[in-house]
Amino acid sequence: MSEPLPTSSPPPPEARRRTLSLLARASADELRAAWDALPAKPEVKPVRGPETGLVMVRGRIGGGGGPFNLGEATVTRATVLLGSGTAGHAHALGTDKAKARLGAIFDALWQEEQTRPYVESRLLAPVAARIEAEDRKLAEETAATRVDFFTMVRGDD
Amino acid sequence: MNTNLQALSGGFAQPVLNAQAVFRLLMDGMSRPGTIQTTAVETGQPAPLGQAAAAVALTLCDADTPVWLQSSLAKSAVGEWIAFHTGAAMVQEKAEAKFAFLQASAGVCSFDLFASGTQEYPDRSATVVIEVSAFGEGRSFTLAGPGIRDQSKVSIAGLPAMFDEIWRNNRTLFPRGVDVILTAGASLLCLPRTTKIA
Amino acid sequence: MYVAVKGGETAIDAAHRLLADRRRGDRSLPSLTIEQIAEQLALAVDRVMAEASLYDRTLAALAIRQSRGDLIEAIFLLRAYRTTLPRLGTSAPVDTAQMKIERRISATYKDLPGGQVLGPTFDYTHRLLDPSLLADEGVDEPLRKEPLAGATTRVSDILAGEGLIEHDGMLPEDQPPGDLTREPMEFPMGRDLRLQALARGDEGFLLALGYSTQRGYGRNHPFVGEIRIGEVDVELDLPELGFAVSLGRIQVTECQMVNQFKGSAKAPPQFTRGYGLVFGQSERKAMSMSLVDRALRAEELGEDVTAPAQDEEFVISHADNVQATGFVEHLKLPHYVDFQAELALVRKMRADIGATAGESNGPVSEAAE
Numbered sequence: 001m002s003e004p005l006p007t008s009s010p011p012p013p014e015a016r017r018r019t020l021s022l023l024a025r026a027s028a029d030e031l032r033a034a035w036d037a038l039p040a041k042p043e044v045k046p047v048r049g050p051e052t053g054l055v056m057v058r059g060r061i062g063g064g065g066g067p068f069n070l071g072e073a074t075v076t077r078a079t080v081l082l083g084s085g086t087a088g089h090a091h092a093l094g095t096d097k098a099k100a101r102l103g104a105i106f107d108a109l110w111q112e113e114q115t116r117p118y119v120e121s122r123l124l125a126p127v128a129a130r131i132e133a134e135d136r137k138l139a140e141e142t143a144a145t146r147v148d149f150f151t152m153v154r155g156d157d
Numbered sequence: 158m159n160t161n162l163q164a165l166s167g168g169f170a171q172p173v174l175n176a177q178a179v180f181r182l183l184m185d186g187m188s189r190p191g192t193i194q195t196t197a198v199e200t201g202q203p204a205p206l207g208q209a210a211a212a213v214a215l216t217l218c219d220a221d222t223p224v225w226l227q228s229s230l231a232k233s234a235v236g237e238w239i240a241f242h243t244g245a246a247m248v249q250e251k252a253e254a255k256f257a258f259l260q261a262s263a264g265v266c267s268f269d270l271f272a273s274g275t276q277e278y279p280d281r282s283a284t285v286v287i288e289v290s291a292f293g294e295g296r297s298f299t300l301a302g303p304g305i306r307d308q309s310k311v312s313i314a315g316l317p318a319m320f321d322e323i324w325r326n327n328r329t330l331f332p333r334g335v336d337v338i339l340t341a342g343a344s345l346l347c348l349p350r351t352t353k354i355a
Numbered sequence: 356m357y358v359a360v361k362g363g364e365t366a367i368d369a370a371h372r373l374l375a376d377r378r379r380g381d382r383s384l385p386s387l388t389i390e391q392i393a394e395q396l397a398l399a400v401d402r403v404m405a406e407a408s409l410y411d412r413t414l415a416a417l418a419i420r421q422s423r424g425d426l427i428e429a430i431f432l433l434r435a436y437r438t439t440l441p442r443l444g445t446s447a448p449v450d451t452a453q454m455k456i457e458r459r460i461s462a463t464y465k466d467l468p469g470g471q472v473l474g475p476t477f478d479y480t481h482r483l484l485d486p487s488l489l490a491d492e493g494v495d496e497p498l499r500k501e502p503l504a505g506a507t508t509r510v511s512d513i514l515a516g517e518g519l520i521e522h523d524g525m526l527p528e529d530q531p532p533g534d535l536t537r538e539p540m541e542f543p544m545g546r547d548l549r550l551q552a553l554a555r556g557d558e559g560f561l562l563a564l565g566y567s568t569q570r571g572y573g574r575n576h577p578f579v580g581e582i583r584i585g586e587v588d589v590e591l592d593l594p595e596l597g598f599a600v601s602l603g604r605i606q607v608t609e610c611q612m613v614n615q616f617k618g619s620a621k622a623p624p625q626f627t628r629g630y631g632l633v634f635g636q637s638e639r640k641a642m643s644m645s646l647v648d649r650a651l652r653a654e655e656l657g658e659d660v661t662a663p664a665q666d667e668e669f670v671i672s673h674a675d676n677v678q679a680t681g682f683v684e685h686l687k688l689p690h691y692v693d694f695q696a697e698l699a700l701v702r703k704m705r706a707d708i709g710a711t712a713g714e715s716n717g718p719v720s721e722a723a724e
Binding site: 013016017020021024025051052053054055056057058059060061062063064065066067068069070071072073074075077079089091092093094095135137138139140141142143144145146147149 | 404405408409410411413414437440441442443444445446447448449451452455456457458465466470471472473474475497498499500501502503509511522523524525530532533534535536546547548550551554555589591593595596597598599600601602603604605607609611628630632634
């Protein structure tokens with residue numbers, strides 16, 4: 001999940017997808033810390049939001065059949081434009097507007113060759129590592145509750 | 158990446174207050190058909206969309222209102238701009254659209270293929286926004302119907318002569334039919350389906 | 356005649372101020388925090404999210420705090436809040452096969468890929484009150500064990516391998532699923548709309564209906580094929596980017612109820628399924644939902660519709676607890692004029708009966724004057 005990426009431009013969509021997904025999972029504190037430690041702050045112009053709205057979450061009938069509307073989730077999004085002209089987007093579950101704004105800024109910084117290594121090493125890599133550790137912990141705790149059946153004496157056959 | 162920066166520009170500076178102000182204009186315009194309403198709200202729309210038409214799109218369109226664009230608008234950044242700022246999807250089929258944006262200078266098509274609602278739900282119909290050259294000059298129209306005391310006169314420049322027949326056909330569907338918003342720059346004028354053009 | 360009356364504003368203001376006081380309770384005790392509710396009353400939060408049909412743990416916890424723990428009031432608050440937000444889009448359908456499993460059990464197969472994983476369950480507890488929780492005693496860290504490698508196969512996929520179970524319910528590809536928050540309900544409705552209504556339906560109502568099918572009112576021989584609880588990714592297609600991005604994960608509970616089906620002219624005997632999918636950890640709700648989903652398919656499967664749980668209009672019209680509480684609770688609002696009219700009518704009817712029965716009965720005294 002956290003393999004280093006080549007810093008050639010433009011990045012492939014799959015890499016951007018991964019970046020945006022990690023930014024959506026980053027906590028407001030993680031984003032704030034990476035922003036505070038950023039040596040040269042870019043000029044940031046808000047384009048849309050940050051604003052909170054709803055996304056209708058769909059499921060599938062029977063798990064794999066036709067889609068149906070399960071219910072909504074709160075989502076906060078932002079789009080910003082850096083002084084350099086790069087646009088950044090952020091969409092994340094929840095209502096945290098500061099997080100969405102910082103997420104959009106870091107999406108834009110990640111797209112620029114000079115700042116991508118910083119975003120990768122100071123933000124995306126630690127977030128990916130945290131998620132991996134959390135998933136690992138949950139999987140291990142869950143695995144401890146797995147039932148090991150053993151057969152009782154059955155009587156004569 | 159493939160994001161068009163033109164599509165990302167503009168939008169309402171204050172989404173709630175600006176949308177409320179434009180909604181008020183539209184409500185007044187629909188309840189007093191033929192009156193000219195002018196918006197002062199900045200929209201930063203890409204050409205060739207007009208300011209009032211852009212304000213209508215930002216105020217009324219959302220993810221639940223598919224939008225159809227006449228080809229002259231569809232080939233510009235207008236579609237992406239509306240999609241980005243409102244979440245509305247652009248559709249090819251007129252029947253699927255809740256809103257349609259046209260330029261009278263590129264010709265006004267028949268309304269037959271737009272959704273005109275059903276007898277039970279006449280509200281499930283399209284609203285057609287047509288950009289004309291100007292209000293207060295050009296051909297004179299005499300309007301009558303709900304919201305108009307006796308008759309009112311309005312001059313509209315740039316609306317083709319065939320519009321009169323299109324509108325008569327629309328009137329025959331009542332209570333079904335489309336509603337029209339004419340726009341000219343920052344101004345707009347509403348023609349709900351109840352309005353007769355004498 | 357309708358008589359408008361004014362008044363009561365001072366009383367209402369004072370009542371709300373009193374409510375705020377009672378909500379806070381004894382000031383010498385620390386105030387509950389939103390984080391405490393979200394962490395320690397997590398299943399109440401889950402229920403509020405599921406029935407409000409809005410996934411947001413923080414807001415659900417806030418609603419529970421504001422409603423003094425009245426969960427239907429909390430659901431109402433969250434439903435009201437959601438109406439203030441714009442719809443930004445629709446997610447790709449969540450993929451429960453890729454779930455980060457926290458619990459997964461099957462009552463139909465003992466040994467299955469991925470195993471029986473109990474997770475944090477109340478099952479097999481003795482339901483004895485635990486006095487140690489009266490104090491704030493420490494809690495042991497959970498045990499850990501190496502997870503099994505490989506995916507956790509769905510039970511329905513195992514049965515499907517032999518052709519013994521119906522396929523997942525398909526809809527025509529080009530038909531967008533119905534949305535009851537956007538269009539008025541019409542009966543009969545598709546299974547997509549029914550599942551949306553059931554997913555936000557009242558847990559108690561669905562539990563009672565599911566129970567009624569087990570007791571013979573529309574019996575359909577259910578087995579829990581599988582229950583799984585865990586997190587799934589929510590992905591949204593972004594037109595400005597041209598691809599889908601993950602918005603984060605949500606926790607859901609899924610139940611596959613496997614039911615006997617004797618077959619029909621068109622279909623060989625096979626197992627059919629009821630489906631339940633609910634926000635959060637809500638196993639009872641997901642099971643009830645899948646029982647009721649299966650019962651509501653009676654007509655589709657050529658079964659006799661004889662029981663309340665099989666009656667689509669009855670079930671779907673009464674499953675929503677915000678609607679239900681609104682209509683029931685409105686009865687306490689002033690009906691002075693309506694009741695005056697009824698009073699006058701009853702007096703007149705009694706007077707008419709008195710007149711036909713002769714003068715000997717004398718006048719009837721009325722207590723309600």
